[in-house]
Amino acid sequence: MWVSEELVRSLDHPGGRGELARRATEMARxxxxxxxxxxxxxxxxxxxxGTHYFPHPEMFSVREPDWQRWAGxxxxxxxxxxxxxxxxxxxxxxxxxxxxxxxxxxxxxxxxSAAGPEGRVWAIEPHPxxxxxxxxxxxxxxxxxxxxxxxxxxxxxADLQIETLPIWESNYVRAGAPSPTSHSVCGVRLDDLCExxxxxxxxxxxxxxxxxxxxxxxxxAAALRRTRFxxxxxxxxxxxxxxxxxxxxxxxxxxxxxxxxxxxxxxxxDPRYYVPxxxxxxxQ
Numbered sequence: 001m002w003v004s005e006e007l008v009r010s011l012d013h014p015g016g017r018g019e020l021a022r023r024a025t026e027m028a029r030x031x032x033x034x035x036x037x038x039x040x041x042x043x044x045x046x047x048x049x050g051t052h053y054f055p056h057p058e059m060f061s062v063r064e065p066d067w068q069r070w071a072g073x074x075x076x077x078x079x080x081x082x083x084x085x086x087x088x089x090x091x092x093x094x095x096x097x098x099x100x101x102x103x104x105x106x107x108x109x110x111x112x113s114a115a116g117p118e119g120r121v122w123a124i125e126p127h128p129x130x131x132x133x134x135x136x137x138x139x140x141x142x143x144x145x146x147x148x149x150x151x152x153x154x155x156x157x158a159d160l161q162i163e164t165l166p167i168w169e170s171n172y173v174r175a176g177a178p179s180p181t182s183h184s185v186c187g188v189r190l191d192d193l194c195e196x197x198x199x200x201x202x203x204x205x206x207x208x209x210x211x212x213x214x215x216x217x218x219x220x221a222a223a224l225r226r227t228r229f230x231x232x233x234x235x236x237x238x239x240x241x242x243x244x245x246x247x248x249x250x251x252x253x254x255x256x257x258x259x260x261x262x263x264x265x266x267x268x269x270d271p272r273y274y275v276p277x278x279x280x281x282x283x284q
Contacts, residue, residue: 028067044132080107098206100220101233124148160175161183189220213252229280234249
C-alpha cells in the first residue's frame with residue numbers, strides 16, 4: 001500500500017487524521033514533484049490537485065496510486081465528456097443538462113463548466129455512497145449550477161436495491177430482496193422528477209445506468225419530447241461477459257429513441273469495447 005495499513009489503522013480516527021493527512025500529502029508531493037497536491041479530511045478523505053477537489057473515501061485502499069491520473073483528473077474529466085457525450089451534441093452556456101447516472105461527478109464537472117452560470121445541470125444518482133461523494137464534489141468545486149437528486153429512474157415508482165460492486169462504476173439497480181452488498185433506493189419516473197422540480201426543455205439528456213435503461217426510458221417519455229439531444233449508454237458488453245441478460249438493451253434503446261423522434265448515431269467502429277454501445281440521438 002502507498003500508505004501502510006498499519007499507519008492507516010493507527011491514525012484514521014478523529015484524533016489522528018490531521019497527522020495522516022500530513023504524511024499522505026508528503027508522500028503525494030514526493031511522487032509528484034512540483035505538483036500542487038494535498039490530501040485532507042473534511043467529513044471524508046479528499047484529494048486536492050491545484051484548485052480542484054476530488055472526494056475519495058477509498059483513498060487508502062489503493063495499493064499504488066496512478067499519480068499522473070490523480071494530478072490530471074480535472075483535465076481527464078473534460079476530455080472524457082467531450083469524447084463520450086459531446087459526439088453530436090455541442091454544449092453552450094445557458095443549456096439545461098440532465099445526467100441520469102451521475103456517479104461521483106466525473107461528467108457533472110464538464111457539464112457544469114459547459115452550461116455556465118446561466119445553465120442548469122440536474123445530477124441524478126441512486127447509490128448512497130456515490131451520491132454523498134457527488135454532493136461533496138459539487139460543493140467543494142463550487143459547481144453552483146448543479147442540482148443533485150438521489151433516486152433511480154424507472155417506469156413506475158418502486159422500492160428497489162442498488163448493488164455495490166468492487167468497481168463502483170459497475171453498481172446497478174435491481175428489484176428483489178436486499179443482499180449483504182445492496183442498498184435500498186427509491187425508484188422515480190424521470191417525468192415525475194421533471195414535473196416536481198420544474199425541469200422544462202432539456203438540451204441534453206445523458207443516461208448511463210448499467211442496464212436499467214429498459215425500465216428508465218418508458219418513465220421519461222414526456223421529458224424526451226422536450227429534449228434536443230440524448231445519449232444513452234447501453235451495456236450489452238456486460239451481457240456478453242456473462243453478467244446477465246438484463247444488460248442487453250442496445251436494440252431496445254435504439255428502437256425507443258427512434259420512436260421518440262430522434263435521429264440516431266453510433267460509433268460502431270470505435271475499438272473501445274464500450275463506446276460502440278453509446279446511442280446518440282438528435283431530435284429530427
